[in-house]
Structures are given as structure tokens and as C-alpha cells.
Amino acid sequence: MSDPCAVAHGEAGEPEAGVRTLVAVFASPVAEYLLKYAADLGYRTVLFDPAENSLPTLDAATDVVVTDHHREELGPVLRDVLAQPVRWVGVMGNPHHEGPHVEALKQLGVAPAEIDRVHRPIGLNIGSRTPPEIALATLAGLVADRNNRPGGFEF
Template identity: 55%
Template sequence: MESVQSPRHLVAVFESPVGEALVRLGIEVGFRCTLVEPDSTRSQGLPRPHGDAFVGDLSAAEVTEHTDIVLTEHHRPEIGVVLKEALATNARWIGIVGNPNREGPHLAALRELGVPDEEIARVHRPIGLNIGSRTPAEIAVATLAGLIADRNGRPGGFAF
């Protein structure tokens, strides 16, 4: 019997502890995962043994309407450019990690690039279920649970 690849695709942008945990756990819950690290000086090298793809920019990530994109850091200087590129795709969902009690730096970065407010509103923040997550693995679990709930039309969602 020929295996059929799941259309569920998680793109974790930025090689970080949260990004690594998202990819590792995402594979376990049925996502095809891609890790994107646009800064080659931060790249840790080849794909990990748990089956993820590793690319240098979002355009190589094969984004479709089944793709969820998560920026795993909020303080990187390239967040505006990466989010603008993500918003130009047909990704199902786009989010960025961050403290829900502070305005995200992505807002100013996107406005500076001329992205209209209605497009900026497509970027979810905070992300994940509100479970009080603190560690990279907890953030990944909360994010994946929220993505699964959202994808399945369940009330777990992202309400804070």
C-alpha cells in the first residue's frame, strides 16, 4: 500500500528551542514539518533525525492552504520581512510567539514595510492555548494544541 503524505504542514521559522520542539512534536501529531532559518550564521546544519526538512527561506518551504506558519522568536530583526513574505502566501494560519501583555514588535516592523492593517490582523499573537506555558517544550505543546483545535473547529482555540 502506498503511503499518502498528510496535507498538514507546519513551518517553524527560526531555529530556536521553541522551533526545534515544534518540529519534533509536530511530526508526532501528524504534521509534515519544515524548519526555516533565514540567517545562515545561526543554522545548526542538516535536518534532525526526527524527519524534518530544513530550508534557508520561506519561499523554499512549499507553503499551501494546509500550512500553518509559526515564527518562534519575536526579537529577530527580520520578523517584518519574514511575516510580510508569509502574508503573501496562501498559508492557512500565521502566528508569532510573544507575551500577550505587551505589544509585539512585529506590528511596527510590518507597518514600516507598508503592510496594511487588515493584513497585519492575520498574524496571530499570542499563539497556543492559554496553559501558562514557560519552557520551549510547553510553548510547543500549547501551540500545537491550539493549531489542532483551530484546524478542527474546536473551542480550545487561542482565546486569552
């Protein structure tokens, strides 16, 4: 494990990120920033939009972030993602309302334990409002999770 201070001063190479893949689902302004920033954090990045391409094969080192919870393909896309051994799945959206993915997945016959694998809300609560801020909060949460940390300012 690299010393964080040495890494910050450019003395110890890149921080260890492991081989992780980040899949942003649905082309959106948030997805654009998410993929841009994730690449800088050492993720292999993939944009999946069912209107443009097919779902790639995903593995246990894959984090999936759904960037638009209003799309009619939400249920089928999540069903197909959950059928693969992904490490983490999250859907962006207002944390004060049940995500539409819950009912969509129930209607498709997805088991409750599988539905429970979908995280919502996602990211750190930093008051994000713009696409770059939302992407930053989301990735901060994923990095905290990757490093077994709670996020926030507690050490």
C-alpha cells in the first residue's frame, strides 16, 4: 500500500486502485463527467446506453451507476445488470422518494434480495447540484467504498 502523503507529493507513483470497471448507464451530462473523472481515478470506463449499444459482460470488479432513473428501459437494464456478478449497482435520484426501479424490477419478477442490491441514494451528501458535482459526489462515495471507508470527514 502506498503512503498517501508520498503519493500526494508525487513521490510514490499512483495510488493503488485495483482493476475496477465503472459502467455509466444512459448517456447524460452526469455520465460524461462520471466517466471522465473515473478514468483519472484508475477505473476502466464504459458507457452503456441501450439505444446505442448492448450491455457488456460485467464481472465482480464492476461498479454500475445508472445516471437517469426516468428512462423506460430502467427495469430491463437493471434486471440484466443484476443477472451478472457486479460488485456494486446504484441509481441516481431523489433520496426522499422510492426509486422507480423498485416497482419496475418487481413487475419483471426480480427477487427482493436482488432488488436490495441496488443502492439509492448514491454518493456523498455534499449538496451536489450540477453534473460535475454529482459525478464528484458519486465517485467519492465509490472510492470510499473501494477503500472500506465511510466517506465524509470521519477518519
